Every structure is written in structure tokens, then in C-alpha cells.
Amino acid sequence: MDDKLLEIKDLVKIYGTKIQTKVLHEVSLDINKSEFMSIIGPSGSGKTTLLNIIGALDNATSGNIYFQNKDITKMKSDELASFRNLNLGFIFQFHHLLPEFTALENVIIPSWIKHKTPTKRKQQRAIELLEIVGLKDRINNKATDLSGGQQQRVAIARALINDPTLILADEPTGNLDSESTEQVYELLRNINKEFKTTFIIVTHDRHLAAKSDRVIEMVDGKINQDYLTASKGEELWHCLAPHNCLYYQQNEGKNGIAKPHNI
Numbered sequence: 001m002d003d004k005l006l007e008i009k010d011l012v013k014i015y016g017t018k019i020q021t022k023v024l025h026e027v028s029l030d031i032n033k034s035e036f037m038s039i040i041g042p043s044g045s046g047k048t049t050l051l052n053i054i055g056a057l058d059n060a061t062s063g064n065i066y067f068q069n070k071d072i073t074k075m076k077s078d079e080l081a082s083f084r085n086l087n088l089g090f091i092f093q094f095h096h097l098l099p100e101f102t103a104l105e106n107v108i109i110p111s112w113i114k115h116k117t118p119t120k121r122k123q124q125r126a127i128e129l130l131e132i133v134g135l136k137d138r139i140n141n142k143a144t145d146l147s148g149g150q151q152q153r154v155a156i157a158r159a160l161i162n163d164p165t166l167i168l169a170d171e172p173t174g175n176l177d178s179e180s181t182e183q184v185y186e187l188l189r190n191i192n193k194e195f196k197t198t199f200i201i202v203t204h205d206r207h208l209a210a211k212s213d214r215v216i217e218m219v220d221g222k223i224n225q226d227y228l229t230a231s232k233g234e235e236l237w238h239c240l241a242p243h244n245c246l247y248y249q250q251n252e253g254k255n256g257i258a259k260p261h262n263i
């Protein structure tokens with residue numbers, strides 16, 4: 001069985017024409033189905049650029065992105081729009097909810113885009129999702145009447161309405177207090193476990209990243225480290241064969257022994 005969801009090959013991004021800045025340097029990366037992955041790295045290292053290109057919100061200068069073996073860098077704009085709608089969910093630091101609309105309406109909106117009119121089934125699904133994110137008693141509240149953490153949970157439900165295979169989250173907890181941060185991260189984790197949704201999360205928070213299955217550290221537009229975590233406390237065990245290991249065992253000291261996929 002092919003477990004690979006995404007294959008990113010030699011991705012380059014150069015901004016500018018006269019004065020050119022190369023912000024992604026031949027980035028290559030494979031991401032498996034159901035993986036829960038964080039991208040960390042200093043400010044300006046290219047995390048958001050990489051995420052936006054994976055989400056087809058920005059174009060690569062060169063390189064390829066295969067999503068279930070189909071190269072999205074070759075798609076035309078209408079094909080890309082439909083690819084995004086069918087396969088992707090987005091969660092941003094600033095959730096961009098429509099303030100005058102209720103929580104329920106905000107969740108349903110992406111399905112309007114997909115189906116033109118919301119079906120009864122989608123309406124029911126939106127209510128279920130709001131229950132899953134713990135907002136059952138807030139479905140008819142306007143977005144502006146909700147706390148920051150609640151608004152972010154609406155945004156998470158909205159990202160799930162079209163049953164995406166992959167959710168791209170850019171600093172989803174960046175705007176939240178520490179309690180809401182933990183709750184939102186736990187929620188994303190639970191969604192990953194329950195629906196097998198693949199997650200790629202850009203975060204500055206190493207403590208949260210350590211709770212992912214896999215952490216990628218970017219430095220100067222390159223992947224500096226790529227490791228699976230033991231998910232025990234905050235200790236990160238470094239994977240010795242970055243693109244090629246699923247299982248992980250503690251070695252003497254802090255490093256781990258990477259075992260190939262099929263062991």
C-alpha cells in the first residue's frame with residue numbers, strides 16, 4: 001500500500017525580479033497519510049512560504065509537488081481551486097471568520113463554495129463539527145461574541161467541513177493564551193487520530209511541536225533537521241535516517257535508532 005500523501009521535490013522559491021531573494025533552496029520532503037507534522041525554525045526561514053506553496057496559495061519558482069502522485073505545480077488555476085476545495089483545509093493564526101455571521105454559518109461557508117447551496121447533510125455535518133470542537137451551545141452566536149480560543153475552534157470546524165485529506169495550519173495557536181493553546185493543539189491531535197487527517201503545522205512553539213509525530217526544522221530555506229518524536233515529555237529523539245523511518249527507539253544518550261518503514 002502506498003502510504004505517501006505528498007512528495008515535494010527540489011522546491012525553489014525566489015522572490016523579486018531585479019533583486020532576487022531565494023527563500024526555498026531545493027527543498028525535498030515526503031509526507032505520509034495521517035502524519036501529524038510540525039515545521040519549526042527561526043523567523044524568515046521559509047516555513048510559511050513552504051506551507052503556502054503546498055497549499056497552492058503561492059507558486060513555486062521551480063520544483064514539483066505530487067499530491068497522491070498528481071503534480072499540483074502543473075495544474076491550471078481552476079483545477080487548483082477545485083483541488084484545494086476537495087482536498088485541503090486551512091487554519092491560520094488570524095482565523096478570518098466573518099464577524100457578522102454565526103459560528104454555524106462560518107463553518108458552512110466553504111461548503112457553499114463547493115456545492116453552491118448548502119445541503120441539509122452539510123448543515124448537519126457543520127453542527128456535528130461544532131460539537132466536536134466543543135461549541136455545541138454556541139452554534140448560533142455571532143463570531144464576534146466568541147472568545148479568541150472559541151473563534152479558533154470555529155475556524156478548525158470550518159477547515160473540516162469538506163472532509164479534507166490534508167490540513168495546513170500556520171501558527172494556529174499563535175494568537176491564543178497558554179490554556180487555549182493546549183486545548184486547540186489537543187483538538188487538532190484528536191481530529192488527526194479520529195479522522196486520519198494529515199496535518200502540517202507551522203509553529204514557533206517547540207513544546208507543542210514536540211507533541212507531533214514528526215518535526216521538521218527549517219533554517220535559511222533548507223530542511224536542517226527532520227525527525228520523529230518519541231512524544232514523551234519534551235525530549236526529541238533525532239531520527240538518523242530522516243526520510244525513511246517510522247519507528248523509533250531510544251538509544252544510549254539522546255539519539256534514537258531509526259528503523260526503516262517495513263520493520
Ligand SMILES: Nc1ncnc2c1ncn2[C@@H]1O[C@H](COP(=O)(O)OP(=O)(O)OP(=O)(O)O)[C@@H](O)[C@H]1O
Nearest residue numbers: 015016021023041042043044045046047048049050
Ligand atoms: N511576498 C514576498 N516578497 C518578498 N519576500 C518575501 C515575501 N514573502 C516572504 N518573503 C521573504 O521570504 C523569507 C521567508 O519568509 P517566510 O514568511 O516564509 O518565513 P517564516 O519562517 O514563515 O517566518 P515567520 O516565522 O516570521 O513567519 C523572509 O525573508 C521573507 O521576508
